[in-house]
Each structure stands twice: as C-alpha cells, then as structure tokens.
Amino acid sequence: MSTVFIPTVLRPSVGGVKSLELGGSTVGDLVTALLERHPGLGGQLLTPDGELNRFVNVYVNGQDVRYLDGLSTPVEERDEVRLLPAMAGG
Amino acid sequence: MTKSYADLLREAKASIREVNAAEAERLRADGVTFIDVRETVEWEQGYIPGALHVGRSYLEQQIEAAVPDRDAPIVLYCAGGVRSAFAAQTLRELGYADPISMAGGFQSWKAAGLPWKAPVVLSKAQQQRYSRHLLIPEVGTTGQAKLLDSKVLLIGAGGLGSPAALYLAAAGVGTIGIVDFDVVDASNLQRQVLHTTDRVGEKKVESARKTISALNPDVKVMAIEEMLVGDNVERIIAGYDVILDGTDTFETRYLLNDAAVAAGIPVVHASVFRFEGQLTTFIPYHGPCYRCLYPTPPPPELAPGCSVAGVLGVVPGIMGLLQANEVLKVLLGIGTTLAGRLLLFDALEAEFTELTLRRDPNCPVCSDEARAARERGDAPAMSAFPADAPFVLAGAGFGGPAIGIARGTALDAGSGTALGSTLGGSSARTPEAHA
Numbered sequence: 001m002s003t004v005f006i007p008t009v010l011r012p013s014v015g016g017v018k019s020l021e022l023g024g025s026t027v028g029d030l031v032t033a034l035l036e037r038h039p040g041l042g043g044q045l046l047t048p049d050g051e052l053n054r055f056v057n058v059y060v061n062g063q064d065v066r067y068l069d070g071l072s073t074p075v076e077e078r079d080e081v082r083l084l085p086a087m088a089g090g
Numbered sequence: 091m092t093k094s095y096a097d098l099l100r101e102a103k104a105s106i107r108e109v110n111a112a113e114a115e116r117l118r119a120d121g122v123t124f125i126d127v128r129e130t131v132e133w134e135q136g137y138i139p140g141a142l143h144v145g146r147s148y149l150e151q152q153i154e155a156a157v158p159d160r161d162a163p164i165v166l167y168c169a170g171g172v173r174s175a176f177a178a179q180t181l182r183e184l185g186y187a188d189p190i191s192m193a194g195g196f197q198s199w200k201a202a203g204l205p206w207k208a209p210v211v212l213s214k215a216q217q218q219r220y221s222r223h224l225l226i227p228e229v230g231t232t233g234q235a236k237l238l239d240s241k242v243l244l245i246g247a248g249g250l251g252s253p254a255a256l257y258l259a260a261a262g263v264g265t266i267g268i269v270d271f272d273v274v275d276a277s278n279l280q281r282q283v284l285h286t287t288d289r290v291g292e293k294k295v296e297s298a299r300k301t302i303s304a305l306n307p308d309v310k311v312m313a314i315e316e317m318l319v320g321d322n323v324e325r326i327i328a329g330y331d332v333i334l335d336g337t338d339t340f341e342t343r344y345l346l347n348d349a350a351v352a353a354g355i356p357v358v359h360a361s362v363f364r365f366e367g368q369l370t371t372f373i374p375y376h377g378p379c380y381r382c383l384y385p386t387p388p389p390p391e392l393a394p395g396c397s398v399a400g401v402l403g404v405v406p407g408i409m410g411l412l413q414a415n416e417v418l419k420v421l422l423g424i425g426t427t428l429a430g431r432l433l434l435f436d437a438l439e440a441e442f443t444e445l446t447l448r449r450d451p452n453c454p455v456c457s458d459e460a461r462a463a464r465e466r467g468d469a470p471a472m473s474a475f476p477a478d479a480p481f482v483l484a485g486a487g488f489g490g491p492a493i494g495i496a497r498g499t500a501l502d503a504g505s506g507t508a509l510g511s512t513l514g515g516s517s518a519r520t521p522e523a524h525a
Contacts, residue, residue, distance in 0.1 A: 008364055009392050044392060055388040062445045082445070084434075086384040087361040087368060089396040090250045090338040090406070 002075045004030055005082040013040040027058060028071035030081055045083070057084045099172060106178040108193045111202045114165050117190070123157055124165045127177045128196070132169060136208045138199060146173050149180055155227075160186050167192040167199070210235035216308065220262055228424045234262060238308060240421045241265040243330040245318060245346060247294040248272075249396065249406030250336030250360050252284040254414040259302040259309045261418060266302060267312040269326060270294040281403035318342050323349040332417050335359045336410065338395045340387040344481035347372065347380035351456050352464060358416040360409040362401050363394075365437040367409035370428045370447060371416045375461055377429035382450035386479060405437050454479060 001021040006014050014020065015038070022033040031052075035042050047053055051071070058065045059082045065073045075081060093101075109117065118124060124141035126133055133143045144152045146168070157164055164181065166174040166189060174191040181189035192199070200206060212220065212231060216238075223229040223237075242263050244251045247270040258266060272294050274285040289297040295313035302311050316322055318337070323345050327333060333350055335357050337343055343359070350357045351374045359380065360369045372379050387393060396406075412433070419425040434443040451457055454475040 008366055009388075009394075053388075054386045055384065055392070057384070059445050062443075064446065064448060066450075067448050082443075084368075084445070085388045085392050086340070087363040087366070088338055088340050088343070088387070088393050089362045089399070089401060090246050090248055090336045090360070 001077065002030055002079040002081050004034060005080065007083055007085055009085060010041060010044060010083065013044065014038045025074060026069075026071065027060060027065055027073045027075060027081065030075060031071065055085055058082070059084060099175065102175045102179040103191070105182055106175065107188065107190045108171075108175070109165070109190055110193050111199045111204055114167070114190075114192045114199070115202075115204050117163065117165055122163050122165055122190075124167065125153070125156065125177070126168075126196075127166055127173055128168050132196075134209055134211055136196075136200075136206045138167065138196070139205055139207050141167070146177050149177055150184070153181065153184065153186075157186075160184075161188075163188040163190055165190045165192055168195050170195040170197055210238065216262075219306070219308075223261070229422060233422045233424075237262045237418070237421060238264040240332075241267065241330045242417055242421070243267040243269065243327060243333045244336060245269050245333060245342065246336035246338065247282070247284055247298045248278065248336060248338065249281045249362065249401065249403075250410040250413060251298075251334065252282045253407045253410035254334050254336065254417070255284055255298060255302060256305065257411060257414045258417060259306045261414075262306065262308055263417075263421070264308065265310045265312060267314055267326075267330060268295050268298050269314040269316060269318055270298070271315055271317045277397075281401065281406050283407070318345060320345060324353070327353055327355060330355060332420050333357045334413050334417055336406075336413070340393070341481050343380060344387075348455050350374065351379050356420050358413045358420070360406075360413050362396065362406045362409055364399055365402050365405060367405050367435040367437075369409055369412050369416075369433045369435070370431060371420070373420075373427065373429045375449075375456060378447045378449045379453060379456040381455050381479070382453045383432065383447055385450070402437055405435070408435060408437070 001023050003019050004022050005019045006017065011017065020034065020037070022030045024030045024033055031045060035045070045053060045056055052058060060068065060073055060075055061080055065071070118138070118140065124138055126137050126141045126143045127146040127149060129145055130143070137143065142156050144156050164186060166177045166181070168174040168177070171191060171193045174195060178189035178191040196206070209232070212234065217224065220234045223234050224231055240263050242258055242265070244255055244266065247255065247268050251268065251270070255266060255268065274289045274292050274294055274297050276290050278285055279287060284301045285294065285297045293315055295315050299311040299313050302309055314326055316326065318326060327346070327349055333346065333355055335343060335346055337346070346357060350372070354374050356374065357372045357380070359372060360367060370383070371377070416427055419427055430447050432445040432447050434445065436443070449456065454460060
C-alpha cells in the first residue's frame with residue numbers, strides 16, 4: 001500500500017481525510033483506486049482524456065511525476081504520493 | 091649572525107613571487123583571491139574591489155578560514171609592498187602554494203588608475219543597531235553594508251508582505267519597495283501586522299511606510315500604489331535585487347514571474363491556504379520558474395484565496411518570515427536557497443515537507459531556448475506557450491505577434507523583440523482567482 005496525501009482543497013471530495021492507503025503498482029493505479037472510492041474527484045484530477053490535469057502536480061517521494069513517467073510512474077509499498085495544486089493566497 | 095630588517099625583507103622577497111599593479115589587475119580579472127593585509131583604519135580609506143581584509147597581525151589566525159584552498163594563487167597587498175611580502179612569506183610557511191605580493195602596494199595600484207572603492211563605514215548608531223548581525227562572521231560589517239545597499243521589492247503589503255517587511259526593515263535592507271493598491275481593512279488586522287487599527291481605510295503603502303520608518307529610519311520606503319499589471323510590471327521591478335511575491339492572485343504571480351525571469355531578478359515565492367503554506371525561491375535560469383512549477387493554475391474553485399477560504403493568521407506570518415530569510419541569504423550570498431525545492435508547511439501537524447522541483451526544458455519562459463532567444467534580442471515564440479498557458483504577457487522579452495485570448499481581445503503587442511521592449515499589456519486566458 002502507498003500513502004496518498006490529499007490537499008486541503010480536495011479533502012471535501014474524500015470525506016475530509018488527509019491521506020489514504022491505496023494499493024497499486026503505478027501512480028495511475030493509485031489514481032484509479034482513489035477514483036473508485038471517491039468518484040467526485042475525477043473531474044479535478046484527470047482531463048476528459050484520462051490524463052493528469054496540468055494544474056495538479058503529483059509527487060512520488062518528493063519527485064514530480066512529470067519528470068518520471070507520469071501516470072505510469074511505478075510506486076512501491078510505503079511510497080508517499082502527494083497531490084499538490086497551486087495556491088494563490090497571500 | 092644578527093639579521094637586519096633589510097636582510098629579512100630580502101629573504102622574504104626571495105621566497106615568494108612579486109607582481110606589479112598591472113599584473114595584479116590581470117590576476118584579479120582571472121578571479122584570483124586578493125587579501126588586504128593592512129590595518130582596519132587603512133582599509134576604511136579604500137581597498138581593491140573584491141579583496142578580503144585580513145590584517146597582517148591576524149593573518150596566521152584567520153587565513154585558513156578566509157582562504158581554505160592552499161593550492162590556488164593569492165595576491166596579497168599592503169600600502170607599499172613590504173608587509174605583503176612578509177605576509178606572503180608567512181603563507182608559504184603555512185603551505186600555501188603560490189602567495190604573491192603586489193609590489194608597490196595600494197599606493198601604486200591607485201597611482202596606476204586601477205579601480206578601488208571605499209568601504210561603507212557604519213555610523214555609531216548603526217553599529218549599535220546591527221550589532222547582533224555584526225557579530226556573525228557570515229554577515230559582519232561587509233554583509234551589513236550589503237544589506238544597507240540592497241533593494242528589495244515586496245509585491246503586496248498583506249499577510250506575507252507584512253512580517254517580511256518588518257524583519258527586512260529591522261535587518262537594515264536599505265531600500266524596500268512596496269507594491270499595493272489596496273487600503274487597510276479591519277479584516278486584514280488578524281494577520282497583516284504592518285497595519286494598525288487606527289489606520290483602517292488608509293492606503294496600505296502609506297501605513298507600511300509609517301510602520302517601517304518608525305522601526306528603522308535607515309530604510310528608504312518606495313511606496314508604489316499601483317496594481318501590478320502588464321503595462322507597468324517591467325518598470326516597477328527594474329533595479330531591484332530581489333522580489334518577494336506576496337500577492338494573492340494567479341494573474342499577478344504569472345505576470346511577475348515572466349517579467350522577473352526576463353529581467354534576471356530572483357523571486358522568493360510563497361502562498362498560503364488555511365493551515366498550509368508553500369515556499370520556494372526562483373532564481374532565473376539557475377532553477378525552475380513559476381511556470382515550470384505550475385504550467386497552469388487550477389480553476390478558481392480549487393484555489394480560493396484567503397478572503398474566501400480563510401487562513402490561520404500565523405501561517406502567512408511563518409511563511410513571510412521564511413521568505414525574508416530567503417531574501418537575506420540571496421542578498422548576502424550565503425547559505426543554500428530553496429531554488430529547486432518546494433517547502434510545504436502544515437501548521438496543524440507542525441510539519442515541513444520538501445519536494446524537488448525541476449526546470450522544465452520546454453518552459454516557454456526560462457528554457458535554454460527561451461533564454462538564448464532573449465539574449466539574441468529575439469522574443470521566444472508565443473507558440474512555445476501551450477494552449478492552456480495562463481496569463482501570457484506579450485513583451486517582457488518574449489512577446490511576439492499579437493495573440494487572441496480567451497476574453498476575445500487581441501493584444502496590441504509592440505515589436506516585442508527585445509528585453510526592455512514596450513509591454514503589450516496583460517492577458518488573462520483563464521479567470522482570475524482573486525483572494
């Protein structure tokens with residue numbers, strides 16, 4: 001299982017939790033597992049074509065998956081996956 | 091046999107290399123370290139730019155800290171070339187491979203018309219005020235003088251800008267520009283500590299000026315009561331050493347990013363949301379820029395500002411001070427900045443998390459290609475921007491032909507070919523996300 005951290009703005013869509021333990025061998029698997037449990041997140045995370053939305057950054061153990069393999073980036077047990085949208089507040 | 095002074099000097103000179111002022115200047119151009127071994131009172135009258143001051147009487151004690159590399163050549167100078175010859179001999183004994191004494195010293199350097207400058211001498215009052223900085227070797231008089239000579243631009247005198255302004259002013263940053271077009275509102279006072287209850291309704295830049303001037307009269311406050319837009323961003327940021335981004339809209343953040351990269355000015359960035367903050371430092375071409383980090387902003391419902399979502403007052407306080415810390419490091423040239431790292435802060439968990447950021451090789455603003463085009467005087471092509479790239483600014487060194495934008499207005503882009511070209515105005519391709 002990997003830990004997927006949910007940013008505050010998306011927590012209402014996942015029942016208010018900060019993180020979820022999800023199984024899968026790639027980032028895409030984790031996203032699929034996440035959306036199965038919380039379908040309301042779909043429009044926020046993915047484009048209609050099933051790609052990651054460009055305004056949500058995804059990091060695996062602190063590394064941006066855009067510079068790894070995107071949704072195909074492999075994940076292992078106990079990896080930390082973080083969804084991170086930009087914030088504007090100042 | 092008793093040795094005379096002349097004997098000692100001859101021996102010293104025989105054991106080391108001497109160069110004249112012109113040769114020394116060539117070594118300086120090659121980046122060779124210069125050590126001024128004169129007394130402090132002499133140093134204060136003027137010195138060779140870039141030289142380190144290690145008085146002859148402290149040479150043995152301090153040289154290893156000042157110049158750890160024993161293999162590199164070192165040019166030593168004094169007033170006339172005698173003390174530096176003895177100093178060079180001492181460095182030889184300490185195992186330095188190539189200590190060089192400048193014959194004729196600072197006198198012949200000046201006589202040859204070579205560059206020199208007078209150090210900033212702190213007043214008695216300044217020595218007292220900044221004494222805790224002066225005690226730190228990494229700051230000292232030289233660092234404090236740098237701060238007093240520095241110009242920092244704060245975009246926004248709000249939640250992030252307030253604590254940063256207070257501490258940068260206290261630290262003696264000599265010029266602080268503040269861009270804000272807003273007035274103080276009672277709801278600001280929960281976190282915007284520059285302002286006070288009796289100033290509700292007053293312009294924020296004026297309130298900021300009062301607070302800063304009362305705190306430290308050394309600081310010159312430039313109050314810029316304008317909204318940062320495409321037409322003025324290049325003019326407003328010109329001449330500043332570092333910019334602190336404390337705005338609350340995506341539009342301003344992208345505008346600022348693009349103009350700051352084109353102008354080569356580092357931007358210390360932070361943003362906050364309820365209990366959380368994000369922080370990084372963008373140093374043009376030495377790390378990613380804001381567009382590398384976030385190619386496009388989220389839709390407004392995913393990024394509400396503080397006025398909609400709320401924020402715990404200490405969160406911008408903490409993030410603003412971390413920004414001030416980054417600014418001071420950039421100004422002083424010490425430590426390691428957050429360039430290439432995004433620091434996340436979670437106040438509820440009291441937790442910091444660090445993520446690695448990368449320069450996007452295809453970034454329309456800061457890629458090698460965009461930089462080369464900018465340096466050639468060409469504008470990087472607008473076509474380099476992805477179709478969903480937000481807030482693309484024509485001009486700012488990467489303009490190009492007028493483009494259609496979502497709001498349906500075509501930009502009146504000027505020639506847009508060179509850094510310094512007239513800005514064509516800002517264009518928002520996505521709705522603003524005002525906080």
